[in-house]
Amino acid sequence: MRALWNNNLNLMELINSSLYNYKECLAEYQNTMLKTLSEIEAEDLNEYYFSAPVRRMIWQTILVIKELVKVLGCEPERIFVEMTRKPDEHKTRTSSRRNKFEELYKKVKDETTDWMQVIANAEEDGKIRSKKMYLYLTQKGRCMYTGKHIELDDLFDNNLYDIDHIYPRHFVKDDNIDNNLVLVCKEKNAHKSDHYPIEEEIFLSQKKMWLELRKSGFITEEKYNRLMDRNPFSDEQKAGFIARQLVETSQGTKGVANILRQLLPGSKIVYAKASNVSEFRHTRDDIPKSRLVNDFHHAHDAYLNIVVGNVYYVKFTQNPLNFIKKDYDNYKEDYNLSKMFDWDVKRNGEVAWIAQRKDGEAGTITTVKKMLSRNTPLMTRYSFEGKGGLANETLYSAKKAKGEGYIPFKSSDDKMQDVTKYGGFTKVAGAYFFLVEHTEKKKRIRTIESVPVYLTRKIEQKPGELKKYCDEILGLVDADIRLKKIKIGSLIKRNGYFCYITGKTGNQLSVRNAVNLCLKNEWIKYISKLEKVKEKRYYR
Structure with a gap:
């Protein structure tokens, strides 16, 4: 405040003035926070x-x-x-x-x-x-x-x-x-x-x-x-009202980079451009990409971004202008952006790429192909609880609601429970699942049941409400809750087969395959060509 009174500089001019160290102090304060x-x-x-x-x-x-x-x-x-x-x-x-x-x-x-x-x-x-x-x-x-x-x-x-x-x-x-x-x-x-x-x-x-x-x-x-x-x-x-959540990949990737730069000051954040990876793939036909065969292409892209990104980083560091001014004359013979991988890429003892020799001597590409041939990427999916309004409800008047299979409009009001008088709905959005053991035909069995969104708050607030839901709404006999919450998209194993649970209709569970198909490279190459033909016809 004293500095503002003693000169004609405004606040921002004062902060950036070379006469004072306010800018450095603010940066230091920010880093400590x-x-x-x-x-x-x-x-x-x-x-x-x-x-x-x-x-x-x-x-x-x-x-x-x-x-x-x-x-x-x-x-x-x-x-x-x-x-x-x-x-x-x-x-x-x-x-x-x-x-x-x-x-x-x-x-x-x-x-x-x-x-x-x-x-x-x-x-x-x-x-x-x-x-x-x-x-x-x-x-x-x-x-x-x-x-x-x-x-x-x-x-x-x-x-x-x-x-x-x-x-x-x-x-x-x-x-x-x-x-x-x-x-x-x-x-x-x-x-x-x-x-x-x-x-x-x-x-x-x-x-x-x-x-x-x-x-x-x-x-x-x-x-x-x-x-x-x-x-x-x-x-x-x-x-x-509908909540709009617009996802933009570029926004997220830059956000990750900025935050990681703050959280990991000892790590160097390197940008890898997708166009460079795409060009790397297109210059050779021995590393095909298919989105249809399995989900491994996500892991392959990540790996290739590291390989290609590291070659560019070691070649140019993060200052291409500096490379042109200082190193270009020394690398004229092996410098061509369209042929980055035709020559060895080394800097200060670090080897980023060894080009394959004309005499057949193996280079770094051999290691890359060996890595891409592995069927070992670990895949995970986002599991979540359904929220929001009753997105899938079908409302019925009292004349059509017959009692069985109908849910009252207001489950919190005991006076409104009779659907034959006040009407109800049959289809509701699910929030999550749960595992319950109960008696059916004199045998104890276990089933996965769904909790509707409209009951989640009530169940969470009252400990016995889930048991009541099993008894009165689902009609289960001697119900015993074994697992209270299984999120949508959770990984389950049925008869030795892994899958993701996504929904339930009646007695039928909806699942999504969690096992990736593994094929030989020649088959992937063939399917990849079919994908390209289909894509060209689609955009023609």
Whole structure:
């Protein structure tokens, strides 16, 4: 504060000034606040600007890295992250947000804040991808519910500023940052939990600011309409809400890279471009790829990304310009990007690739083909609990509901249990399964049964409710719960055969094959050619 009073520099100019060490101190403080790999939890990812599916993907990647570090006893030297876009496409995508804000702020006259510098700094340190910084810029640095100025250096203090949902999460899981999220002072975020529309006091005091933000293009029409709407949700709106979770692979891979860079400071994060791996495959016909035969192609792609990515890394390090300036003259004879694997690739004693000799001497490709021929990749799938509304229900009136096989509309109300009077439904979304032992035809048997979504809360809150469900709804005799919860997608073994349990209809379980088909390389090559022919015809 004293430095701000004693010169004409604004906050961001002060932080980046060579006269002071504020920038270094802030960086050091940030590093001390970062959690270690062993400390980080799934909830720590909520601050990042990622959709729920992408956060789940990132968390699963972190779990794999945790196990890897535990097995190795140390951090890996390098971690390879596949980037699916081309370099020019990637540049366009990452710079689009900066371009957006720079275009918006061109017409903004603010003598107290150098917005262009704020935007540039936010992109440089990656904060432009955080929810708070994005909302800060879309709101011109003001609280959406009070209009008060938000101090940039206090922006990430969760005790001062928070993110609120315009459409409450009580009704809809909508984390769309452009349509439903606003940055507000902490005390204002407690103004509602399940109430909509925005409180009258806030509406009357801030509607002019919202209009100004909308007219100047800082907020979307949808967000403006949600802020301005004065009508409570109708029953139709509540029933029609659908949580949109958009998955974008590139968003997740970059998120993984940035987070791993923080969690594993001793590891080098290396980007491996998918186009390079594809080109590597296409230059030879002895390592075919088939998506139909089995799921091993995922593991093969991961392995080849490491092989190819490491060749490029050792060849150029992470500074191709430096290679051109310093090493190009020494490697002119064996330098050709389209023939990267025609020559040996070595640097400072490290061997990344040994080219196959014309005399037939084996090179690194022999090791690669041997690795790809193994039928040993370990495959796992995501297991989960079904949530949300009664997505598959078929409602019947009291005239059609005959009693048996029908479930009451309101299971929590004892007065509404008689479906012959009040109606019911027959098909409901399942939440998970459970294993139960019961008597059938004087014999004790075990079956896997499904728990519907509409009963999960009741079962979790009352210990005896699952047994009651077996007795009264399923009609099981002398039921004994052996395993209370089996998630959808869990791996089970039936008569020695592994499969994933995915659903149940009547007495029939729905499963998905968990055993990968293994074929000789010549068959995979043949099937791969058939896939390509089919794909060409499809897109013709």
